[in-house]
Amino acid sequence: MTAKEGTLLALTGVTALKKRVQHPTVHERKDRGHFYWYFRYRHDEVQPDGSVKTRRKFHTIGPSRGEGALSKKDAIAVRDEFLAGLNSAATRPEAAVRARAPESAPAPGDILFGKLAELWRTDYVEKRAAGKPLIATTTRQKYNYALSRILPRWKDVRLSQIRAKDVMDWLQDECASWYAMADLRNVMSGIITKAQEWELLPDSFANPIRRVRLPKKWEVREKRILTEDEMARVLAHIAEPNLLICETCLDTGTRISEVTALMVKHVDLERGTIQIAQRSWHGDIDEPKTEKSKRTLALGALTPRYRAWIEKLPNKGPNAWVFPQEDDPKQPRWDSGVRGALKDAAKREGLDFTGFGPHSLRRANITWRQEVGGSSIETSKIAGHASTRITEEYTVVQLKRQDELTRRIQDKRAKAAKRQKLVNLAAAG
Numbered sequence: 001m002t003a004k005e006g007t008l009l010a011l012t013g014v015t016a017l018k019k020r021v022q023h024p025t026v027h028e029r030k031d032r033g034h035f036y037w038y039f040r041y042r043h044d045e046v047q048p049d050g051s052v053k054t055r056r057k058f059h060t061i062g063p064s065r066g067e068g069a070l071s072k073k074d075a076i077a078v079r080d081e082f083l084a085g086l087n088s089a090a091t092r093p094e095a096a097v098r099a100r101a102p103e104s105a106p107a108p109g110d111i112l113f114g115k116l117a118e119l120w121r122t123d124y125v126e127k128r129a130a131g132k133p134l135i136a137t138t139t140r141q142k143y144n145y146a147l148s149r150i151l152p153r154w155k156d157v158r159l160s161q162i163r164a165k166d167v168m169d170w171l172q173d174e175c176a177s178w179y180a181m182a183d184l185r186n187v188m189s190g191i192i193t194k195a196q197e198w199e200l201l202p203d204s205f206a207n208p209i210r211r212v213r214l215p216k217k218w219e220v221r222e223k224r225i226l227t228e229d230e231m232a233r234v235l236a237h238i239a240e241p242n243l244l245i246c247e248t249c250l251d252t253g254t255r256i257s258e259v260t261a262l263m264v265k266h267v268d269l270e271r272g273t274i275q276i277a278q279r280s281w282h283g284d285i286d287e288p289k290t291e292k293s294k295r296t297l298a299l300g301a302l303t304p305r306y307r308a309w310i311e312k313l314p315n316k317g318p319n320a321w322v323f324p325q326e327d328d329p330k331q332p333r334w335d336s337g338v339r340g341a342l343k344d345a346a347k348r349e350g351l352d353f354t355g356f357g358p359h360s361l362r363r364a365n366i367t368w369r370q371e372v373g374g375s376s377i378e379t380s381k382i383a384g385h386a387s388t389r390i391t392e393e394y395t396v397v398q399l400k401r402q403d404e405l406t407r408r409i410q411d412k413r414a415k416a417a418k419r420q421k422l423v424n425l426a427a428a429g
Contacts, residue, residue: 022083026075028064035291037061037075041083043199060197062134066291074130081129108205113162113191114155116200117147120191123198137284146187149174154188159201164211171212178217185212222353225364225396230351237345241323242338244305248274249358252297253365253383256335256358257281258288264310265318272303276384280332293384366394371401 024039043057059082061075062068070078125143127134135143153170154162167185175181189209195201226234231250238246248259254276261280268275273296279288288294299306306322313320314329323333339357346352362383369379380391 024079026061026072026079028072035063035065035069037064037070037072037078039079062129066287066293068134068136068139069287070129070132070134074132078129107160108201109158109160111159111201112155113157113159113188114151116159116195117151117155117191119200120194121147124194136286138281138286142183143187146184150184150188159192159205159208162208164208164213167209167212168214171214178214181214185209185214222355223363223396224353224355225360225367225398226346226351227398227400228368230349231364233349234342234345234351237348238341241309241333242341244302244309245323245333245338246342246358246361247302247305248299249361250365251300251302253362253369253379254297255279255289255293255362255384256338258293260323260332260335260338261285262322263318264313264316264320264322267306267310267322269303269307269310272299273297274299274306282334282336283331285332288384290384290386292381292386295381295384297382363394363396366391367396367398370395371398 022041024041026037026039029036029038038058038060040056040058042054044054059079061078062070064070064072064075121144125135125140133140153174167188171181171184175184189207189212192201192205192207192209196203196205196207235243235246235250245256245259248254249256252274254274257279258276261278262274266275266277267273275296276288276294278285279293280286310316310322313322313324315321315324321329321332325331325333335358342358342361343352343356346356366379366383369382370376374382376388376391376395380388383391383394385391385394
């Protein structure tokens with residue numbers, strides 16, 4: 001009797017089942033611009049009549065490129081860990097025993113949301129493979145922060161009791177911005193989706209969070225950048241090395257986490273370039289934000305400044321930090337000191353505003369690069385954006401630029417009117 005044809009009685013031990021050992025091939029796949037590892041495996045499901053049906057299932061392991069990428073060796077290790085239980089003959093009769101007594105097993109709707117959330121945290125957010133975290137540090141912190149806001153309200157609520165309106169009402173009371181609402185909603189939905197992927201919930205279970213429809217997006221912070229003259233006034237109050245870091249963000253459009261993660265080997269003084277190969281956040285080193293964030297950028301007039309700065313470094317090897325901590329040169333500088341210096345300088349000039357910081361310099365670069373003639377595609381690639389849609393979000397059309405464009409149109413109209421006047425005079429004469 002095969003496993004597929006076996007009855008519930010056979011699965012519980014009267015008839016021995018043939019052990020199935022699976023080692024499916026790990027493949028790389030691209031979906032919506034993201035690369036990841038996956039494999040397919042066979043899974044036995046006990047049917048209501050006691051028979052066993054074997055299904056072919058798809059399992060995603062993790063990213064194969066970009067942020068938090070796994071090597072194929074690590075992906076295979078994750079696959080083996082996942083299949084360890086399925087490759088054990090003992091687990092299949094145990095599953096049948098649970099299926100034989102459905103009255104003792106909770107219905108999907110009876111599961112507490114908090115239980116799924118804690119499992120999601122331990123087996124996904126904090127999961128490691130081959131000693132390496134599967135998720136970048138900043139993303140893990142973002143998820144854990146979201147859980148700290150979600151669990152007090154929803155940890156003791158059963159899935160069947162979650163209503164879309166209740167979630168929407170809570171989000172509106174809990175959050176001060178549209179983006180915060182989107183983050184919390186997406187984390188809640190992702191927890192349930194991951195539980196379905198892990199087969200803790202059936203695919204037929206309706207995820208209640210997917211019914212939550214957010215209102216039209218609104219902005220809490222004004223989308224604003226300083227003019228070139230205003231920026232010069234602010235930078236005049238900043239000393240090195242914070243000044244060089246700020247000007248790198250302003251001139252090249254880099255993220256501050258990319259600048260603080262620069263090593264000497266990433267700076268090519270002959271070509272006048274920097275290579276963005278990693279990012280740093282409070283001492284944690286990760287892959288760049290996306291695959292497109294890995295790029296080489298021209299320093300232009302900053303090249304001699306970098307040459308002079310690197311010559312002064314206490315450590316000069318290729319793996320030395322370009323911007324090390326003052327008290328510990330073996331560690332990269334934190335962004336908090338740069339933020340503080342930039343904020344203080346803006347306040348001294350009366351130019352500070354809510355949200356002003358190093359990322360404002362990146363926004364200014366993206367805007368200015370297009371003003372001086374760069375196309376949106378060029379600007380997007382230089383900024384390391386995943387798409388030009390993101391570049392559009394960053395772009396601020398300044399009044400000065402609007403006035404310039406308006407006057408160009410008016411000049412063209414004036415010339416056209418003058419030509420028409422001459423035509424009319426000629427026709428009349």
